[in-house]
Every structure is written in C-alpha cells, then in structure tokens.
Amino acid sequence: MTTRRPSPLAIVLASILVLTIVLVAIFIPTVFTSQNLGNLALSSSIVMIAAAGQTLVLMSRNLDLSQGAMVMLVALSTGLVHSATGAPIAFLVPFAIILGAVLGATNGLIVAYLAVPSIIATLGMAGVYRGVGFFVADGSQVSRNDLPSELIDFAKAQTLSVPLPFVLAVVTAILFSFLSKRTVPGRVLVAVGFNESAARLRGIETKPVVIATFVLSGVLCGVAALLFAGIFGNVNPSDANGLELQTIAAAIIGGTSIAGGRGNFLGTALGALLLALILNVLRVSDIDPLWQLAIQGLVILFAATVALRSTSDANNTEQRKVTA
Amino acid sequence: MNILKSIAARPEFGALVLLPFAFVVASLLSPFFLVGENIANGFVQYTELGLLAIGLTFVIVSGHIDLSVASILALSGVALGRALQADWPVEVAVLVSIIVGTACGMLNGILVVRTKLPSLIVTLGTFALFGGIAQGLIGYASIGNLPEAFVGVDRILFVGVPVPILVLFACAIGAALILHGTVAGRKIVLTGMNPKAARYAEINTARVEYSVFVFSGLMAGIAATLLVSRSGVVVYNLASGYELTAITIVVVGGASIYGGKGTVLGTMSALILVATLQRGMSLAGIAAPLQLVVVGILLVGSIAVQTMVTLTTVRIKSVAPSEGKKSDE
Numbered sequence: 194m195t196t197r198r199p200s201p202l203a204i205v206l207a208s209i210l211v212l213t214i215v216l217v218a219i220f221i222p223t224v225f226t227s228q229n230l231g232n233l234a235l236s237s238s239i240v241m242i243a244a245a246g247q248t249l250v251l252m253s254r255n256l257d258l259s260q261g262a263m264v265m266l267v268a269l270s271t272g273l274v275h276s277a278t279g280a281p282i283a284f285l286v287p288f289a290i291i292l293g294a295v296l297g298a299t300n301g302l303i304v305a306y307l308a309v310p311s312i313i314a315t316l317g318m319a320g321v322y323r324g325v326g327f328f329v330a331d332g333s334q335v336s337r338n339d340l341p342s343e344l345i346d347f348a349k350a351q352t353l354s355v356p357l358p359f360v361l362a363v364v365t366a367i368l369f370s371f372l373s374k375r376t377v378p379g380r381v382l383v384a385v386g387f388n389e390s391a392a393r394l395r396g397i398e399t400k401p402v403v404i405a406t407f408v409l410s411g412v413l414c415g416v417a418a419l420l421f422a423g424i425f426g427n428v429n430p431s432d433a434n435g436l437e438l439q440t441i442a443a444a445i446i447g448g449t450s451i452a453g454g455r456g457n458f459l460g461t462a463l464g465a466l467l468l469a470l471i472l473n474v475l476r477v478s479d480i481d482p483l484w485q486l487a488i489q490g491l492v493i494l495f496a497a498t499v500a501l502r503s504t505s506d507a508n509n510t511e512q513r514k515v516t517a
Numbered sequence: 518m519n520i521l522k523s524i525a526a527r528p529e530f531g532a533l534v535l536l537p538f539a540f541v542v543a544s545l546l547s548p549f550f551l552v553g554e555n556i557a558n559g560f561v562q563y564t565e566l567g568l569l570a571i572g573l574t575f576v577i578v579s580g581h582i583d584l585s586v587a588s589i590l591a592l593s594g595v596a597l598g599r600a601l602q603a604d605w606p607v608e609v610a611v612l613v614s615i616i617v618g619t620a621c622g623m624l625n626g627i628l629v630v631r632t633k634l635p636s637l638i639v640t641l642g643t644f645a646l647f648g649g650i651a652q653g654l655i656g657y658a659s660i661g662n663l664p665e666a667f668v669g670v671d672r673i674l675f676v677g678v679p680v681p682i683l684v685l686f687a688c689a690i691g692a693a694l695i696l697h698g699t700v701a702g703r704k705i706v707l708t709g710m711n712p713k714a715a716r717y718a719e720i721n722t723a724r725v726e727y728s729v730f731v732f733s734g735l736m737a738g739i740a741a742t743l744l745v746s747r748s749g750v751v752v753y754n755l756a757s758g759y760e761l762t763a764i765t766i767v768v769v770g771g772a773s774i775y776g777g778k779g780t781v782l783g784t785m786s787a788l789i790l791v792a793t794l795q796r797g798m799s800l801a802g803i804a805a806p807l808q809l810v811v812v813g814i815l816l817v818g819s820i821a822v823q824t825m826v827t828l829t830t831v832r833i834k835s836v837a838p839s840e841g842k843k844s845d846e
Contacts, residue, residue, distance in 0.1 A: 256637075307821035310774045312582075312637075314820075316761060320813030327806030430806075438641055451635050483656050487649025494642035498632045 205499060206447065206463050213470060221478050227354060229477060234359035235348065235424055237469035239264075240439050241362035241462050243417040245369050246297075246410030247440035248461045252373070252386045253406045254453025255304060255311035260414050261436035262322035263296045267418035268428045269326050272335030282343040289415040296322060297411020301404035319437075326430040335428040348423030358420045365413070366462035373456055382406065387454030443468055446496040468492065528771025529783030531819055536790050543797025559796040560789075561671045561747065564681040565590065565740040565756065567788045569763040570770075571692045572736030574784045575729040577767050578696065580709035580776025581636035583733045585625060587759035588648035593618040593741035595651040598660035598751030607667045614745075615738040621647055622734015626727035636730075644760070652753040660751040670746040681743045688736065693781035705729060709776025765816045766791055771823070791815070 218225055243260050250257040271289045274280055280288070296318075303314040337345065350357040373379035384392045385402045393399050422428055445451065446467060447460025471492055475485050569586045576583045597614035601607070621643070628639045673680045696702040707715045708725045715722050745751055770787035772779025791812065798808050 308824040309820045313774055314817055317813040317816035320809045324806040324809030445638055484653040486645050487653055490642045490646030490649050497634055497638050
C-alpha cells in the first residue's frame, strides 16, 4: 500500500482558504475589522480543539458522535460544581479534563471491549450524556455568575491582539500533528487505522489504541468545554448540539480519511477555520442568517468532494479498477 | 435444537424477546398504559418515525447510512405547508410533499454514487442542506390554519384503526415484500454484504445504492404528509432529532450497521419496543431526559449483546475471530 503524502491536498486547501480570504477582503471588507477577526478566531477555537480529538478517533477508523454532548456535559458540570462549592479554577480545570477523559473512556471501552460499532456506541452515549445533562441541570441553566471569572477572562484575553483560546487551539493542532508523525504512539495509531488485523498480527495491542483515541477525544472536549463556558458565558443542557457534525466536517475538509489511517491535524485546523470564516462572512454580509445552515451544508459537500479528489484514495482507485 | 438456534440468530429476535418485557414493565409503571385508547393515541405518534425507520432499513441493509431523513421530512413538510398556504388543492399539496421527499432522496443517491464519498459524509452535508433550505424558506415563523380537509388524518378511523397506522403497516408490508421477496431486495442485501462480490455477480451496485436513497426520501415525504396533517402546523425544525431515534430503531431491530443484514419485521418490532418504553415512561411521569438515557442504553446494550453472540459463534466456527469491518468504503 503506497500512500502519497497529503501535500497536494494541503496546497488545494490552503489556496481555497487564501482565495476565500482575498475575495472576502475585496467584496466584504467589514469582515476584516479587528473586532470581527477576533470573533472569528474565538468561534473557531472551540471547533478546532474538539476537531483534533475527532481526527484522532477518525484515524483509528472510528467516529465520535458524542462530542457535542460531552462538551455540554463537562461545561455544565464545571459550572454547577463551581456555583455549588465555589471551587477554585485550579480545581475546575483538572476536573473538566478528568470528566472528559472518563466520558471518553466510557465510549472507548464500549467500542473496544463490547465490540459495538463506534457510530452506534457514541450515538447512544450522546443520548445518555445529554440526558444526564438535563437531569443534573434540573430545569435550570448555568449562567455567567455560576462560572469562575478566570474562564471568562481567559476567553477575553489576547496576546499580540490574537485571542488566547485561538492560540491554544493552534498549539493543540501543531502538537498533535507532531505527535502523530514523529512519535511511536502516533505511528502505532496510523498502523491500526490503516489495517487493524495487520497491526494485530505485528503484535500491536489494538484495543488500548482505540480506547486512547476516545479518551483523548474526551479530554479535548473537556478543554473545548472550558472555552465554551468562558466564551458564551452560559450553558444549557441543549447546547453544543451538532458540534460533532462540525468537527467531522472540519476533519474531512482537512483531508482526514473516514476509512482510517490518515489524519491531518493541520488540515483539520484549516478546515475548522474555513467553516468558521464562511459562517462569519454570512453573518457580516447581508445574507439572511436563516440560510446559514443550507450554505454550510453546501460547503461540506463541496469541500469533501474536493478533498477526496485531491488525495489519491487507495479504495477509490481500487473501485475504478473493478469498473474498468 | 438447530431450529431454535436459527430462530435465535434471526435479526429481529432480540427486539421480539424484549417486547413482552417492555409491555409488562410499561403496564406495571402505569395502569393507564393498557387502556385501548392510550395505545392507539400513543402509537399514532410513532408512525412518522416508523416510516423513516423503514426507509433507513433499506439504506442500512445496503451498507450505507442516511443522516438526512429528518431534514428531508422537514423540507417536504415546509413545501407542503407552502403549497397549502397558496390554496393548492390538498391532493396536489400532498403530491408536492412526496415529490420533494423523493427528489431529496434522488440527490442523496446521485451524490453518493457520483462523488464516491462515504454516505455518512454526503448525508451529513445534505442534513444541513435540506434542513437549512427548510429554515430559509419559512424562517422561525410557523404555518398554521391549514385547510380543514387536510388536518387531522389521525382522527379518521378505518375499521377502528387510525389511518396513519394503516399507512405505516401498508408501507411495512410493501417494504418487507420488496426486501425479502424480490430480486431487487436480494440485490440490496448482497450489495450490503460485499459490494465487490456483488459487482462481480453483475449487480449494478450504483443503481442499488441510488434506489435505496430514493426510497428513504419517499418514506420521509410520506411521513411529512402524515406529521403535518396530525400536528396541523409546519415549523422549520419539524421532526428534528428523528434521524437518531430512527437509526436506533433500525439497529435495535437487528440490522447490521455494516450492511447485509436486517429485516422490516425487526425494524417494526423495535419501533413498537421503543414506543412502548417511551409511552410507559411518559405515562408513569418519568422525565424526558431519563427516557433519553434509557433509549441510549437500550441502543448500546442491544448491540453489545448482538455482537457478543455473533463473535462467540464465529469463534466457535473458525479460529480467527473476524471483526465485521467494512473494507469497501
């Protein structure tokens, strides 16, 4: 199995992004006010961080449909714990990350040891997490006063006029890109995603690898949840619904293959940025916001098709061989 | 023994076994559950979900997934509402709804076959696209005041049964005959089992895949008509979240998410199972969030048991356990 480096895709994606930015700059210059760019960076950071987790899970040839529910449940629980006990931020950050890890580990154990297909397992657990969220919220919601002020401040903080959450998201993407390419666990993950039984024959324990990807997805959702709470300032049990669809879209646009084995973390980050940019353009321009969802759908379809065309998909060439 | 074993291996076995338990639990939870009127009123609410699940059964058996069914339902419903608002005759408006549903299904099918993208991605996109068009067309307003002649199909009884339930059962029987009794049905199953082998067997898998998505769209169009008539109002997020419950029903009904296995009987049994559980819990005053948890656990639990059973039988038959991974996506 020879795999080309995903560089052609990166070029295509980067040029689409640059082209979009240039066109936007010419036709809708209001997008490039510093305040709006800040909003754009903030709104993309939540998706970017969760999408890094989704990319990991996709690489192991699985899918995490519970991300939205996990972000909501962690953000909600963090707010509830803070308002009930007044726990300091030094406790809340590890709490959120550990809670995310526990939720992710639950998903991973069900997928790896009960052999439930991940799409089913995470779909079911999304319902469970959301139900628990409604249950613990008990009809109320977490509002700004319930949240630690440090979270709100962090969401507003900037370095060199770049929002800190965005910096965190970019660092996360670069970190995972490095880990997946240059470290042994990263290469093991690629091997397992490409061909699970072959990896097992080589003596790789595949189950811990699968569980690890889900745990990391949960952890990253925990981080995203802290940003979510800080940026929006309130949390409802129905929040972050459909976030998983955005993270999958970002990953696919970025050239991560749903067939496993190929993940591109920088591409995922660019994909999340592209989605956020398009939504932002719609918000700033005169287009009725009601059409946002439809245009988002068109973008997903278009971008996924372009991404598939510009990566030489092994399965795809194989299909052509059959029909020829 | 062999007969017993082959019965237990049927896809619908799990749902059918759980069903009597669900009935007992539901009637213990609430003495009102078994009141005839409650059963009829309660189950009418599940007809649309049932129609979506029947369409999805075909898609899932063919080895694909359709996340856009609820969005198709919403778009068909919005088209229907707009047509009725424009004083079009009821028959024409119903036809519009069904045509819109079918057209959405055709678009899904064309995209899946032409772009060769996984259907999960395609229908993720069209989920947003169709739902977004519905939203763009009517916004946050709702269309009410629908003509008398159209509203309230669930109150019309035919031999004592509400019409939507009859429509559901007619569609289920038709679908069962197609899937289990015709060459076309065998082609769907074979395509889902092994698309490459199906192509070698001269099956036009592209056409099969296209057809199942069209069928799913058609079912969503019919469901839209029933739902709008029953509720008497059209909003853009009509039936939002139905796709997840519909997938749950199909999978609890024994269909394999990897394709090649699944029956309409299983889907219908799982529909009644989920409906019984939810109705029982509602009548007993159990809050909706807890119901969400129960349905989630039901989904994961029933699949875990099914996969365990399959894996053990496979292990007995051959040394190397094969995990049902689809290689041809």
